[in-house]
Amino acid sequence: MATGQTPTSGTTIYSVAERAGVSIASVSRVLQGSTAVSEKTRRRVLEAADELRYVPLAAARSLAVRHHEAHGLVLPELSGPYYSELLMGFESRAAELGQSVVLMLAEGKHDLVRAVRKLATRVDGLAMLGSAAIPEDTVTALHGSKPVVLIAGDPRPDVDSVTSENTGSAAEITSHVLRHGRTQVLFLGDPASGPDVRDRYAGFVAAHESARRVAAEPVRIPLRERDGTAFAERMLAGDLSADALVCANDELALAVMKRLREGGRTVPGDLAIVGWDDVMTARYVEPGLTTVRQPVRELGAIASDRLHQRITGAVVGVEPQVIPTSVVIRSSCGCPPRADPG
Amino acid sequence: MATGQTPTSGTTIYSVAERAGVSIASVSRVLQGSTAVSEKTRRRVLEAADELRYVPLAAARSLAVRHHEAHGLVLPELSGPYYSELLMGFESRAAELGQSVVLMLAEGKHDLVRAVRKLATRVDGLAMLGSAAIPEDTVTALHGSKPVVLIAGDPRPDVDSVTSENTGSAAEITSHVLRHGRTQVLFLGDPASGPDVRDRYAGFVAAHESARRVAAEPVRIPLRERDGTAFAERMLAGDLSADALVCANDELALAVMKRLREGGRTVPGDLAIVGWDDVMTARYVEPGLTTVRQPVRELGAIASDRLHQRITGAVVGVEPQVIPTSVVIRSSCGCPPRADPG
DNA sequence: CTGTTAGCGCTTTCAG
DNA sequence: CTGAAAGCGCTAACAG
Numbered sequence: 001m002a003t004g005q006t007p008t009s010g011t012t013i014y015s016v017a018e019r020a021g022v023s024i025a026s027v028s029r030v031l032q033g034s035t036a037v038s039e040k041t042r043r044r045v046l047e048a049a050d051e052l053r054y055v056p057l058a059a060a061r062s063l064a065v066r067h068h069e070a071h072g073l074v075l076p077e078l079s080g081p082y083y084s085e086l087l088m089g090f091e092s093r094a095a096e097l098g099q100s101v102v103l104m105l106a107e108g109k110h111d112l113v114r115a116v117r118k119l120a121t122r123v124d125g126l127a128m129l130g131s132a133a134i135p136e137d138t139v140t141a142l143h144g145s146k147p148v149v150l151i152a153g154d155p156r157p158d159v160d161s162v163t164s165e166n167t168g169s170a171a172e173i174t175s176h177v178l179r180h181g182r183t184q185v186l187f188l189g190d191p192a193s194g195p196d197v198r199d200r201y202a203g204f205v206a207a208h209e210s211a212r213r214v215a216a217e218p219v220r221i222p223l224r225e226r227d228g229t230a231f232a233e234r235m236l237a238g239d240l241s242a243d244a245l246v247c248a249n250d251e252l253a254l255a256v257m258k259r260l261r262e263g264g265r266t267v268p269g270d271l272a273i274v275g276w277d278d279v280m281t282a283r284y285v286e287p288g289l290t291t292v293r294q295p296v297r298e299l300g301a302i303a304s305d306r307l308h309q310r311i312t313g314a315v316v317g318v319e320p321q322v323i324p325t326s327v328v329i330r331s332s333c334g335c336p337p338r339a340d341p342g
Numbered sequence: 343m344a345t346g347q348t349p350t351s352g353t354t355i356y357s358v359a360e361r362a363g364v365s366i367a368s369v370s371r372v373l374q375g376s377t378a379v380s381e382k383t384r385r386r387v388l389e390a391a392d393e394l395r396y397v398p399l400a401a402a403r404s405l406a407v408r409h410h411e412a413h414g415l416v417l418p419e420l421s422g423p424y425y426s427e428l429l430m431g432f433e434s435r436a437a438e439l440g441q442s443v444v445l446m447l448a449e450g451k452h453d454l455v456r457a458v459r460k461l462a463t464r465v466d467g468l469a470m471l472g473s474a475a476i477p478e479d480t481v482t483a484l485h486g487s488k489p490v491v492l493i494a495g496d497p498r499p500d501v502d503s504v505t506s507e508n509t510g511s512a513a514e515i516t517s518h519v520l521r522h523g524r525t526q527v528l529f530l531g532d533p534a535s536g537p538d539v540r541d542r543y544a545g546f547v548a549a550h551e552s553a554r555r556v557a558a559e560p561v562r563i564p565l566r567e568r569d570g571t572a573f574a575e576r577m578l579a580g581d582l583s584a585d586a587l588v589c590a591n592d593e594l595a596l597a598v599m600k601r602l603r604e605g606g607r608t609v610p611g612d613l614a615i616v617g618w619d620d621v622m623t624a625r626y627v628e629p630g631l632t633t634v635r636q637p638v639r640e641l642g643a644i645a646s647d648r649l650h651q652r653i654t655g656a657v658v659g660v661e662p663q664v665i666p667t668s669v670v671i672r673s674s675c676g677c678p679p680r681a682d683p684g
Numbered sequence: 685c686t687g688t689t690a691g692c693g694c695t696t697t698c699a700g
Numbered sequence: 701c702t703g704a705a706a707g708c709g710c711t712a713a714c715a716g
Contacts, residue, residue: 011487012693023703028695036701055487058464059410060693062401063708070444070464078430084420091447095457100464102412102444105433115437122400122412122442145353145397225622258626280567281623284600354709365687370711378685402709405692 011052020048031056070100071307072123074116076132077107080251081279082296083129086151089300090127097308099124106132113138120146125307127151130163131194147310151303154195155320160310162302162321164294166196169325170203171210173292174246176327177272178211180334182244185272188231188256189248190220197223197248200276204246223248228255236263243271250275250282250291257285257332268334278328287337288330295323353394362390373398412442413649414465416458418474419449422593423621424638425471428493431642432469439650441466448474455480462488467649469493472505473536489652493645496537497662502652504644504663506636508538511667512545513552515634516588518669519614520553522676524586527614530573530598531590532562539565539590542618546588565590570597578605585613592617592624592633599627599674610676620670629679630672637665 013031017024022041029037030045037045048054062068071094075083087103094101102123109115116134120126125146128134130153142148143159150161177185185208191198201218208215219240221227228251234240236259247253253275257267267273267287275282278293302321309316331337355373359366364383371379372387379387390396404410413436417425429445436443444465451457458476462468467488470476472495484490485501492503519527533540543560550557561582563569570593576582578601589595595617599609609615609629617624620635644663651658673679 013695014693024694025696025703025705026701029702032695034695038701041701053483053486055459056463057405057693059401059404060708061695063399063405063693063710064695066708068401078426079423081421084426087445088420088447091445092450095446095451100444100446100461102442103429103433104437104442105430108434109437117397119442121398141395144395254626281626284596284623285626286628355711356709366710367687367689367712368685371686374711380685383686399709402692403711405694405709406711408692 011054013054013056015052016045016048016054019052020044068100068122068124069098070102070123071304072102072104072119072126074104074106074119074126074128074132074134076129077105080249080277082277085296086129086300086303089297089302090304091300093301093304094308097304099304099308101304106134116142124311125149127303127307128153130154130196147307149303149306149310151299152194152196157318160306160316160318160320162299162306162323163196164296164299164323165325166199167203167206169292169327170200170246171207172203173274173290173327173333174204174207175211176290176329177244177246177274177333178207178213180244180268180272182272182334183213184216184242185244185246186216186240186242187218187246187248188221188228188252189218189223191218192220193222200248221252223252225251225255228252229259232256232259232263235260236265245271245273247273247275250277250279250289253289253291253332254279254281254285257289268332272334273332282328283330285332287332290330290333290335291328292325293328294325299323353396355396355398357394358387358390358396361394362386410442410464410466411440412444412465413646414444414446414461414468416446416448416461416468416470416474416476418471419447422591422619424619427638428471428642428645431639431644432646433642435643435646436650439646441646441650443646448476458484466653467491469645469649470495472496472538489649491645491648491652493641494536494538499660502648502658502660502662504641504648504665505538506638506641506665507667508541509545509548511634511669512542512588513549514545515616515632515669515675516546516549517553518632518671519586519588519616519675520549520555522586522610522614524614524676525555526558526584527586527588528558528582528584529560529588529590530563530570530594531560531565533560534562535564542590563594565594567593567597570594571601574598574601574605577602578607587613587615589615589617592619592621592631595631595633595674596621596623596627599631609674614676615674624670625672627674629674632672632675632677633670634667635670636667641665 013024013027017027026041027045030042091101104119127149129151150159152163155161187204189197191201205215253273257273275289275291278291282289282291329335355366355369359369368383369387372384433443446461469491471493492501494505497503529543529546531539533543547557595615599615617631617633620633624631624633671677
């Protein structure tokens with residue numbers, strides 16, 4: 001009742017060695033594709049392993065080589081394309097580097113810190129999203145025992161980090177909206193929710209400043225669909241007024257836009273709306289959503305790379321790596337529709 | 343140059359024991375929250391572990407307990423909400439069961455079989471998507487040495503499987519379209535690409551039969567955006583004609599619909615279009631896309647559960663588990679728009 | 685309640 | 701080219 005009917009389990013390197021009539025050392029050698037082994041030995045070992053359906057035990061190897069050959073990744077959750085893309089980039093680079101990836105989702109964990117600690121137990125290094133809400137000091141502690149890289153987090157002097165550019169493109173997209181003659185523009189998103197939103201808001205403010213205008217306080221709401229809908233209701237009810245909305249992500253922008261139009265407002269007529277992320281829906285809605293595209297996949301790959309460098313001790317500086325983004329103009333900002341970019 | 347500056351590395355259970363002035367057994371005991379340990383000992387151990395920033399080595403534990411405490415998951419890739427949802431369900435259940443999840447994406451792997459084998463090396467059991475394209479015999483071999491559960495794959499007599507219902511809902515949605523008076527309905531998707539598309543097509547055929555009509559041959563195209571666009575071009579060029587399209591997923595349906603409307607066709611006027619998956623965009627487009635919703639998250643959770651049962655030897659039958667889906671009616675099928683469901 | 689002592693399965697010198 | 705043997709760090713009897 002303890003191990004079930006695990007079929008051919010219990011086959012170890014010893015069984016294989018015995019069956020092949022060689023020593024375990026030889027088995028190990030051929031299985032590692034290691035140095036000079038006679039063709040005869042190799043053949044016999046491979047055959048025996050095959051017949052026995054031998055599956056090595058990674059734990060034993062890890063213990064012996066003192067390496068897990070695995071990267072840990074902590075994501076907040078997985079809805080929307082952002083984290084998926086990131087994960088794809090991460091996994092694929094990790095695989096190229098011969099590393100497994102063990103994944104943990106922060107959302108819904110009773111004891112996040114405990115979970116992260118446990119994760120740290122079985123990997124050679126850890127990458128985590130800034131938005132995963134891991135306490136600062138936990139990060140510090142972790143980083144004290146194995147390499148950590150922060151993705152889209154607050155750069156810290158002691159920890160590696162890779163992020164995509166926020167402030168500049170936020171300023172750019174905001175300026176764009178301003179140049180359309182909008183005068184009451186609101187920023188939707190909570191700068192306190194994480195460094196990326198914070199930096200986007202900073203760009204929003206900067207754009208206003210360079211236009212000699214004063215930026216409104218941010219509308220501090222979460223970035224989910226329901227929050228956008230709720231916000232739109234408030235606008236429709238006349239609680240707030242604006243002629244342009246700079247949203248901290250597309251999900252929010254899309255939800256707001258949908259509800260507003262249902263309520264009779266026109267976009268970009270009554271309101272210009274722009275988002276962030278360039279999700280798939282952004283180019284399917286009418287009007288197409290003007291937004292900012294980030295090379296998320298690459299971000300994931302770079303994180304894995306960086307982690308691997310640290311693990312293997314390749315010397316790397318700690319300068320945070322920031323990768324560029326680009327503004328995608330469609331028509332929700334007030335520009336005329338054009339052939340769809342993307 | 344080999345291990346970098348891994349800070350407090352090298353701390354083992356021995357160092358902790360020494361520092362706490364107890365035996366390694368005691369350390370192990372308190373760290374496992376095990377049986378009776380004096381409060382004093384516990385405190386000292388915890389303190390020492392903390393000071394030393396002790397991070398246990400999972401590999402050593404695994405070796406000793408002969409258990410990885412990890413579930414492997416093989417997904418084809420991660421674009422779109424389907425796999426993400428699945429993964430979220432899987433991860434969260436696994437976490438509840440105290441299992442880590444090590445993830446592998448099939449797409450882009452040079453040597454998939456090899457990669458899966460390697461994965462098998464470090465987990466107690468494996469769940470994989472039917473669409474991940476793992477060769478039959480590899481599955482068999484794997485399953486010969488540790489538990490395997492197939493998700494949305496072809497039920498096999500020997501392997502556990504969990505899938506969501508396909509044929510029935512395909513028949514239902516097709517009948518729905520037929521009842522709108524459509525007479526030339528096409529199925530988009532390649533039944534040979536996997537069991538789910540195959541079963542959906544079977545439902546499509548069944549619906550025609552029970553309406554005493556003959557179902558058209560499937561339009562064998564992949565389920566991606568670009569394929570939908572290309573298909574729409576063909577329709578616009580007059581290569582094909584139809585008054586309704588049953589698409590094997592939403593991505594396809596959405597792309598076709600978009601291109602067709604750009605080309606001047608109306609939906610559902612000229613053509614009714616329905617999809618599968620109920621992705622986010624489905625309710626944002628105009629007209630809203632009629633589609634089939636699957637409880638994907640639950641599917642993931644069930645897979646993890648099932649795997650765990652098998653691993654722990656809880657007796658479970660091999661009857662494939664199939665979980666129900668539901669048709670979501672919006673207006674792309676020809677129904678009048680209504681308050682948005684969902 | 686605590687310490688001693690065998691391993692867990694694999695890699696890796698070190699001799700031959 | 702091959703085998704013997706010494707661990708890797710941790711858990712789990714088994715004695716005290």
